[in-house]
Amino acid sequence: MPRVHDRGGWPDAGPINKAEHDLSMWEKRTDALLMLLARPTKRVLRVDELRRAIESLAPDAYEKLSYYERWITAIEILLIEKGILTRTEIDQKAEEINIHQS
Amino acid sequence: MSAKFKPGDKVRVRVGSPPGHLRTPHYIQGKTGSVAAVHGTFRNPESLAYGGDGLPKQFLYLVCFEQTQVWEQYPASRQDRLLIDIYEHWLEPA
Numbered sequence: 001m002p003r004v005h006d007r008g009g010w011p012d013a014g015p016i017n018k019a020e021h022d023l024s025m026w027e028k029r030t031d032a033l034l035m036l037l038a039r040p041t042k043r044v045l046r047v048d049e050l051r052r053a054i055e056s057l058a059p060d061a062y063e064k065l066s067y068y069e070r071w072i073t074a075i076e077i078l079l080i081e082k083g084i085l086t087r088t089e090i091d092q093k094a095e096e097i098n099i100h101q102s
Numbered sequence: 103m104s105a106k107f108k109p110g111d112k113v114r115v116r117v118g119s120p121p122g123h124l125r126t127p128h129y130i131q132g133k134t135g136s137v138a139a140v141h142g143t144f145r146n147p148e149s150l151a152y153g154g155d156g157l158p159k160q161f162l163y164l165v166c167f168e169q170t171q172v173w174e175q176y177p178a179s180r181q182d183r184l185l186i187d188i189y190e191h192w193l194e195p196a
Contacts, residue, residue, distance in 0.1 A: 002128035003119075009129040009173070052123040052151035082153075 004059040027068040034071060045078045053077040103143065105161045106190055111137045113165060114196040115188060123151035126192045130184075134196045135167035138185060146189065161190040 002010075023031075037044040053074035057065070065073060079085045107113055117131045125147055140163055145156025169182040176182070 006128045008127045046150050046153075048123065048147045048150035048156075049153060051147075055123060 003055065004057075004062045005055045023068075026072075030068045030072045030075070034075060037075065044084065045075075045082070049078055050074050053081075103158075103161075105140050105163075107137045107140070107161075107163060107193060107195075109137050109139060112196040113137060113163075113188075113193040115165075116192050116194060122148060124148055124192075126188060127186075130167070130172065130186060130188070133167055133172055135165045135171070135184075137163050138166040139164040141187065144189075146191075163188055163190065163193065165193070 002008075034047075034050065036042075038047055038050075050071065054062070054070045056077070057070065057073065061073075062070070076085075076090055080087055080090075112134060113136065114134045115126060115131050119128070140161060142162065143159035144162050146154075146158075146160045147156065150156040165186055165188045167184045167186070168180060169178065169184055170176045170180050172184050
């Protein structure tokens with residue numbers, strides 16, 4: 001039984017929506033964040049690690065999250081794992097941003 | 103270090119689902135194809151995925167399969183091919 005990310009040969013869920021769609025600012029920032037973290041001069045993390053972290057998501061979370069939601073979730077997992085940020089620091093910052101925006 | 107296989111060699115993909123990260127999709131495991139090209143050596147992603155150095159480097163091959171061999175009831179031509187990159191430690195002689 002293949003794991004949730006190993007999709008080749010699974011029954012499909014209908015035709016793929018091939019329409020172009022705009023990326024939101026947070027999605028672009030997530031992409032930029034990964035590029036900065038993975039750049040060879042620093043190499044805080046590797047894309048292989050990002051893949052592994054995405055693949056470690058629980059199957060229901062994997063199915064529910066969008067493409068960049070998987071990325072940012074995996075980036076959080078790796079930054080915590082490497083001791084660069086703590087869960088508390090990330091949650092506090094998110095809370096501050098929520099307060100400023102509301 | 104020299105490559106174990108050369109273009110034209112028949113190879114079978116090993117079957118396995120070791121815990122951790124791997125680049126050998128489930129659908130191609132156990133299938134037999136032929137080496138189309140030797141890409142060279144690359145750090146092993148199964149180690150890189152956990153912060154390892156990926157050494158020793160592994161040979162990576164472009165392997166060619168007949169689609170009718172990969173998928174049951176494949177509807178189209180027997181000439182259709184699947185080309186996929188597979189690391190050497192996932193291949194055995196066939």
